[in-house]
Amino acid sequence: MSTARATYRHGDLRRSLIEAGVELAREGGPDAVVLREATRRAGVSPNAAYRHFADRAELVDAVSDAAQGAAAAAIEAELDSVPAATGVESAQERLRAVGIGYLRFARDEPGLFRAAFGVPGGLERAFVSEKAGPGGSSPFALLAGTLDDLVRFGALPEERRPGAELLAWSAVHGLAMLVLEGPLHDLDEQTRTMAGRRVVEMAVRGI
Amino acid sequence: MSTARATYRHGDLRRSLIEAGVELAREGGPDAVVLREATRRAGVSPNAAYRHFADRAELVDAVSDAAQGAAAAAIEAELDSVPAATGVESAQERLRAVGIGYLRFARDEPGLFRAAFGVPGGLERAFVSEKAGPGGSSPFALLAGTLDDLVRFGALPEERRPGAELLAWSAVHGLAMLVLEGPLHDLDEQTRTMAGRRVVEMAVRGI
DNA sequence: TGCGATTGTGGACAGTGTACACATGGGAGA
DNA sequence: TCTCCCATGTGTACACTGTCCACAATCGCA
Numbered sequence: 070m071s072t073a074r075a076t077y078r079h080g081d082l083r084r085s086l087i088e089a090g091v092e093l094a095r096e097g098g099p100d101a102v103v104l105r106e107a108t109r110r111a112g113v114s115p116n117a118a119y120r121h122f123a124d125r126a127e128l129v130d131a132v133s134d135a136a137q138g139a140a141a142a143a144i145e146a147e148l149d150s151v152p153a154a155t156g157v158e159s160a161q162e163r164l165r166a167v168g169i170g171y172l173r174f175a176r177d178e179p180g181l182f183r184a185a186f187g188v189p190g191g192l193e194r195a196f197v198s199e200k201a202g203p204g205g206s207s208p209f210a211l212l213a214g215t216l217d218d219l220v221r222f223g224a225l226p227e228e229r230r231p232g233a234e235l236l237a238w239s240a241v242h243g244l245a246m247l248v249l250e251g252p253l254h255d256l257d258e259q260t261r262t263m264a265g266r267r268v269v270e271m272a273v274r275g276i
Numbered sequence: 277m278s279t280a281r282a283t284y285r286h287g288d289l290r291r292s293l294i295e296a297g298v299e300l301a302r303e304g305g306p307d308a309v310v311l312r313e314a315t316r317r318a319g320v321s322p323n324a325a326y327r328h329f330a331d332r333a334e335l336v337d338a339v340s341d342a343a344q345g346a347a348a349a350a351i352e353a354e355l356d357s358v359p360a361a362t363g364v365e366s367a368q369e370r371l372r373a374v375g376i377g378y379l380r381f382a383r384d385e386p387g388l389f390r391a392a393f394g395v396p397g398g399l400e401r402a403f404v405s406e407k408a409g410p411g412g413s414s415p416f417a418l419l420a421g422t423l424d425d426l427v428r429f430g431a432l433p434e435e436r437r438p439g440a441e442l443l444a445w446s447a448v449h450g451l452a453m454l455v456l457e458g459p460l461h462d463l464d465e466q467t468r469t470m471a472g473r474r475v476v477e478m479a480v481r482g483i
Numbered sequence: 484t485g486c487g488a489t490t491g492t493g494g495a496c497a498g499t500g501t502a503c504a505c506a507t508g509g510g511a512g513a
Numbered sequence: 514t515c516t517c518c519c520a521t522g523t524g525t526a527c528a529c530t531g532t533c534c535a536c537a538a539t540c541g542c543a
Contacts, residue, residue, distance in 0.1 A: 076539090077490080077491065077492095077537090077538055077539060077540095078489090078490065078491080078538090078539070078540075079490080079491080082490080082491085100307075103529090103530070103531090104530080104531065104532090105529080105530065105531075106530095113491070113492090114491065114492050114493075115492095115530095115531085115532085116491075116492070116493085116532080116533090116534095117490075117491050117492075119532075119533095120489075120490050120491070121490090124531080124532075125530095125531065125532090186454075186458050186459060187453070187457055187458060188457065188458070189457055189458070189461040190458065190459040190460075190461055191459070191461055191462050192459065192460060192462075192463070195459065209459070232467070232470070232471060232474065235451065235454075235460070235471045235474075235475070236471070236474055236475055236478050238450065238454065239446075239447055239448075239450035239451035239454060239471075239475050240446055240447050240450055240475075240478070241446075241450065242450035242453060242454055242458070243445065243446035243447055243448065243449035243450025243451070243452075243453065244442065244446035244450070245450075246394075246449060246450065246453045247393075247442075247445060247446060247449055250394060250395065250396055251393050251394060251395070251396070251397065251449070252393060252397040252398070252399065252402065252416070253399060253442070254396040254397055254398060255398050255399075256399070260439070263439070264439060264442045264443070264446075267439065267442075267443055268442070268443055268446050268447075270482070271443050271447070271478065271479070271482030271483065272478070272482070274481070274482045275477070275478035275479070275481045275482030276478065283508090284506090284507055284508060284509095284521080284522065284523095285507090285508075285509075285520095285521065285522080286521080286522075289521085289522085310498090310499070310500090311499080311500065311501090312498080312499065312500080313499095320522070320523090321522065321523050321524075322499095322500085322501085322523095323501080323502090323503095323522075323523070323524085324521075324522050324523075326501075326502090327520075327521050327522070328521090331500080331501075332499095332500065332501090
């Protein structure tokens with residue numbers, strides 16, 4: 070944002086570049102994260118970025134982490150709306166909340182969503198702190214925790230727990246991507262939320 | 277392919293550009309469909325493309341249609357492996373085949389898959405002949421037909437039929453995208469096929 | 484105090500999409 | 514058969530991108 074600066078050194082260029090990148094991603098997804106524009110917004114020459122990121126892909130990765138943090142925040146917000154309680158009912162309700170939160174984030178912040186989950190990543194960094202929301206957990210961690218609760222309260226047989234993340238995640242992710250950058254691009258709002266509810270229900274029932 | 281030509285007129289440049297584009301997409305997905313390279317491969321100057329496509333996006337759309345045709349072929353192949361029969365069992369088996377075929381195509385042709393289903397489109401062109409496979413049906417048509425069979429044979433209550441495509445499609449599409457260009461990028465082959473089977477099962481059960 | 488590692492700059496290059504003016508020649512009408 | 518129109522392809526140019534290389538400024542440590 071600040072295009073002028075007094076000192077030769079920037080101070081915290083890495084953070085500034087990520088913030089600029091997040092703003093670009095918000096407006097146009099991961100492809101809109103253009104390195105030169107980020108440096109421009111940070112008030113710095115294009116090559117300065119290469120002191121902090123090996124190449125554009127690495128900047129996009131950092132932006133993706135931050136975007137996953139924002140997604141975690143959205144999911145946490147949805148989780149907080151579920152009355153805290155133990156038992157099968159409540160655990161299932163929390164799983165629904167995770168799914169709805171995920172889809173809500175996709176609707177409210179399509180650019181950030183695609184930057185968060187539409188960029189190649191690896192599961193080994195799924196719990197890393199850069200991807201965490203205000204509550205300290207990454208989206209994947211929130212989902213995993215909810216599934217653990219399902220097992221604890223007997224709503225999910227232990228032998229079906231391994232890999233259950235992939236099932237639930239696939240369901241909501243698929244709908245989001247079909248709508249955001251797939252053949253369901255111009256699905257109307259109403260059909261979309263209806264489909265969202267049913268997809269979540271399918272996951273809860275079919276895990 | 278043919279970098280030389282005798283006549284000033286090309287003959288069928290539009291088709292050549294699409295074919296070159298498909299080849300590029302096969303190697304690197306929709307982003308790899310670069311207009312100048314396509315014209316180069318067609319042995320023509322860059323601007324010649326603009327006589328057949330308004331811009332790059334329109335070329336990518338045409339490539340996407342062709343890629344969906346290839347996807348339809350993969351699904352048809354999987355469907356053909358199901359013994360033809362009537363009844364609930366067989367109808368469900370065909371739904372499984374559609375899902376497995378979709379995922380198999382994503383695994384075997386990741387670039388084409390992303391070009392086919394990772395590009396903004398609209399449902400109004402879902403049945404268009406450019407997206408059809410050898411059998412004459414588009415991927416969406418194949419899925420819809422299979423779901424209709426489920427209803428016909430009493431495996432799916434009529435009131436749940438509307439929008440059922442979205443559910444089944446979301447499940448498999450989500451897994452494919454998470455693996456191809458998402459946080460599950462480097463999931464090993466074994467986990468992947470296992471997840472594929474379970475996702476399909478979730479859809480069959482949870483629709 | 485001085486020196487070295489960090490961080491930022493300037494210039495350059497290859498590559499992209501696309502706009503504008505121009506060239507070519509196939510085919511319809513005379 | 515000749516002629517001209519216009520669909521199709523060419524050439525040049527521009528702004529933009531990621532990234533390489535050599536150089537400059539400064540912060541912090543010896």
